[in-house]
Amino acid sequence: MISLKLDKKLDSSEGEFLLSIDIEIPKYSFTILCGDSGAGKTSILRMLSGLMTPDTGRITYDDTVWYDSRQKINLSPKDRGLGFVFQEQALFPNMTVRQNLAYALAKGQHSKEIDLLITEFQLDGLQDRKPATLSGGQKQKVSLARSIINRPKLLLLDEPLSALDQKRRMRLQDFILKAHRDYDLTTIMVSHDAAEINKMAQAVLSLENGKVSRITRPGEMKKVSEMTSGTITKIDESAEELILKISLKKKSGNAFQEEYATGEMIWVSKKM
Amino acid sequence: MDWQPIILTFRLALVTTIILFFVSLPLAYWLAFTRSKTKPILEALITMPLVLPPTVIGFYLLVAFSPAYQFGGWLESIGLRFAFTFPGLVVASIIYSLPFMVQPIQSGLSNLPPSLREASYILGKTKISTLTxxxxxxxxxxxxxxxxxxxxxxxxxxxxxxxxxxxxxxxxKVASIAIYDEVESMNYAMANNYSLVLFSVTFVILILVYLANGGYFNQISK
Structure with missing residues (x-):
């Protein structure tokens, strides 16, 4: 269990406000943080990771205290054992894809891990390229691989998919979910996208005026899907992937009319 | 032509640059990332050689190094003599050229996206490892x-x-002083020889830097 009880004064475009949260996040869960920009979502991730110091409060992971203002405990980011995917990827420009992954290996970890992740994330053709030559989606995939290679307990993602088009977005969502499952991660992700929240989250924390205004569990999230209706327009089956091309329509009056989104859902399955 | 002043000039420049690099690195790092209130004071001190007449720095260093005064006397007692010696020139050059080394490194570091440093820390790396x-x-x-x-x-x-x-x-006696010396004794041809060497060498060095930083060498190697 990760427990956060924090107060932090933050500046926003509308002036100073107090971010005050008191939440518990179960291990191995997938939580999405949403809320208006400037609501403090990124700040929560930064305080969890140790990149930002709260004014007062306490953060614990199981029995380990990461931060406690009263006991003056503040573990540095490098000692918290977590993974962080930045919105702007933060890949090291001087290193190739492979070197970025190699740099992230923990002491004593075997370099076989790199090959494993390169295969898993389908980065074979890209491993000797520098980040500047990659597309947004490829960069984010490398960034995700880099953040989990040293087996973190907790994965934090700060709007990792916001700059991607719908197709790449959905593909990467599947990669994130797969990493979440395969690596036994507790994942907290910032996202605004309703479809993304609906697809990925086991719990949603909505931030408003510096407080968690709503905690939603999956069963209560039907509203998003009631507004849309989808049809499968095409099915592509290859050796390892099943691609469903779908078209979503938005409800207008009583009928689903307005086209809302088209995209692909991809299952990547290992052949037995 | 006596090449000694030219050789001495480049020896001084080389030794100064090497020591200055390792002195400037921690200074530039601290200035780039600190939130300390004393930062403007240190910044001003480092920038002083840009605006002060070199003679002012030279004068104070000379006084400081003079065995007649306390600090110089103490240096002398541990076997260091800086006034009118090559090591003295090196120390003076380090102080005089400090802003030229510190400022580019400092602005380079502070212009990097903070997320690069943060990503490295989160991956469990130390500050030294992140720096290098x-x-x-x-x-x-x-x-x-x-x-x-x-x-x-x-x-x-x-x-x-x-x-x-x-x-x-x-x-x-470095090249710039040799030139002054030759001019004083009306030996213009020799002054011209020294001047031409300094002019050409510094021009070539600067051209190479601008080409390198403009990515010219990367283009031709492709």
Whole structure:
């Protein structure tokens, strides 16, 4: 269990406000943080990771205290054992894809891990390229691989998919979910996208005026899907992937009319 | 032509630049990332050589190094003599060229996206490891600029070296002073020889830096 009880004064475009949260996040869960920009979502991730110091409060992971203002405990980011995917990827420009992954290996970890992740994330053709030559989606995939290679307990993602088009977005969502499952991660992700929240989250924390205004569990999230209706327009089956091309329509009056989104859902399955 | 002043000039520039690099690195790192309120004071001190007449720095260093005063006396007692010696020239040059090395490195570091440093810390890396593996390799143009400016600026020194080093052939008589010397004795041809060497060498160095930082070498190697 990760427990956060924090107060932090933050500046926003509308002036100073107090971010005050008191939440518990179960291990191995997938939580999405949403809320208006400037609501403090990124700040929560930064305080969890140790990149930002709260004014007062306490953060614990199981029995380990990461931060406690009263006991003056503040573990540095490098000692918290977590993974962080930045919105702007933060890949090291001087290193190739492979070197970025190699740099992230923990002491004593075997370099076989790199090959494993390169295969898993389908980065074979890209491993000797520098980040500047990659597309947004490829960069984010490398960034995700880099953040989990040293087996973190907790994965934090700060709007990792916001700059991607719908197709790449959905593909990467599947990669994130797969990493979440395969690596036994507790994942907290910032996202605004309703479809993304609906697809990925086991719990949603909505931030408003510096407080968690709503905690939603999956069963209560039907509203998003009631507004849309989808049809499968095409099915592509290859050796390892099943691609469903779908078209979503938005409800207008009583009928689903307005086209809302088209995209692909991809299952990547290992052949037995 | 007596090549000794030219050789001495480049030896001084080389030694100064190497020591200056390792002195400037921690200073530039601290200035780039600190939130301390004393930062403006240190910044002002480091920038002083840019605006002060070299003779002012030379004068104070000469007083400080003089065995007649306390600090110079103490230096002498531990076997260090800086007034009118080559090591004295090196110390003076380091102080005089400090802003030329510190400022490019500092601005290179502070212009890098903070997320690069943060990502490295989160991956469990120390500050030293982050500096050597992530930060420095990504500010190569700034490092090159700092190194070359400090080197070229040391070659171009006159006032400070004259005050601290005087004009001892083979020890402290660098090219810029040799030129002044030759002009004083109306030996214009020799002054021209020294001047031409300094002019050509510094021009070539600066051209190479601008080509390197403009990505010219990357283009032709492709």
């Amino acid at each position: 593996h992530v930060l420095l390799p990504n500010i190569k143009p700034s490092l090159l600029t700092g190194i070359v400016l400090a080197f070229a600026h040391t070659i171009g020194e006159f006032g400070v070296v004259l005050m601290i080093g005087g004009n001892i052939p083979g020890k402290t």
